[in-house]
Amino acid sequence: MIFSPDAKARLDICEACKHFRKTTRTCGTAIKGNKVGSKRLCGCFMDIKTTLKFATCPMSKWGALEMSKDDYLEIKELLSLTKDKISSEQQQAVRHYLEKYAGMRVKQSSCTPCVLNYLHKLKEIKVQYESNQGSSQG
Ligand code: SF4
Secondary structure (H helix, E strand, C coil): CCECCCHHHHHHHHHCCCCEECCCCEECCCCCCCEECCEECCCCEHHHHCCECCCCCCCCCCHHHCCCHHHHHHHHHHHHHCCCCCCHHHHHHHHHHHHHHHCCCCCCCCCHHHHHHHHHHHHHHHHHHHHHHHCCEC
């Protein structure tokens, strides 16, 4: 499952945030978002966004309730190191992050299509995180 058990706690933070628009229930201006200093609010519908494990707050108000930058950097490095082959330790790390951010239970496997599928899913999580970050920059 890609749904976060922290959704309610995140939404509580959003609903108390000055950037939360009560009428549209979005982070800033719906869809487009608006600039706040050098950052841009995401414009997301927070009832949905808060449920996604890999989602982030553009103003970093969710604290430990979102993917850490360290995890993102480790996932990024892991994907760059596993383009041609993957060690059992790297496979273990892939399984760890898929469980943490996609709620997937992944078994150790020597099946190449399975491993490629796991890497593909991890890459999707990385891309989604980057797209969330991109929406917060001006
Ligand atoms: S995502 Fe962050 S900035 Fe946007 S409404 Fe929620 S707490 Fe506020």
